[in-house]
Amino acid sequence: MKKHLVSVTCCAVLIGNVNADDHWYGSVAGGASLLNDMRTHGVNYNGQDLSDVRLREDLAAGYFVGASFGRSIAEHWRVEAEFLYNKNDLDHLAIRTDGGLGAALGGGSVAGSRLPGKGDTEAKTLLANAFYDFQFQQFRPYLGAGLGIAHITIDDSRAINLRGLQATAPVDDAGIADNSDTVFAYQVGAGIGYPLRPGLTASVDYRFLSGLDPEFRIAGTAGTYHTNYHTNNVGLSLRFDF
DSSP, rough: HHHHHHHHHHHHHHHHHHHTTTTTEEEEEEEEEEEEEOOOOEETTTEEEOOEEEEEEEEEEEEEEEEEEEEEETTTEEEEEEEEEEEEEEEEEEEEEEEEEEHHSSSOOOTTOEEEEEEEEEEEOOOOOOOOOOBBTTTTEEEEEEEEEEEEEEEEEEEEEEEHOOTSSSSSSEEEEEEEEEEEEEEEEEEEEEETTTTTTEEEEEEEEOOOEEEBBBBSOOOOEEEEEEEEEEEEEEEEOO
């Protein structure tokens, strides 16, 4: 009987030790959003197939903010739900290949042209992440990945000075898109954490975030186009243990 009691006691102690590092946490983050150039494909302009048109939207460096809530498991693993908001302003629109766009504007080829732009691109992303923490002296490097959905919005994105490019263009200021799409998203990331005090960790973080093949309606038309959404988020975060 005593042996059984000792065995049960030892098992309880071991289980307690295994679970001792499990805890809930929350974190906040922010930093620079470096959005890759958005390259169009599959353009359909008012029923006219312009699938050979290749445009590139050059976007300025923007910012991101985020928050997450999760659980640390067995010392090295973390699983969490994360919300991110990214915003970048449109800088220029580059026309890589004409594909009939110049003719649609009433003139010749506009391939190789570059137009100033305005407007912005936003992404609201919800992800389920998993991270593995390493221990290196006081530092906690980590690697991880996540899956989820991204609601991507192009807000009043416009190409300016079309008539400077093509004198026969019907307008001088043309809308590109002003709508949204929700797509599958994933991210991979890494970083280094450092404990500021018990229960509070600061971290330098990198994330590559991708929204897969969003489709947008061309402003003022029934036309659509597809593009990419790939951003590099570099920032800082604070994690609070509960």
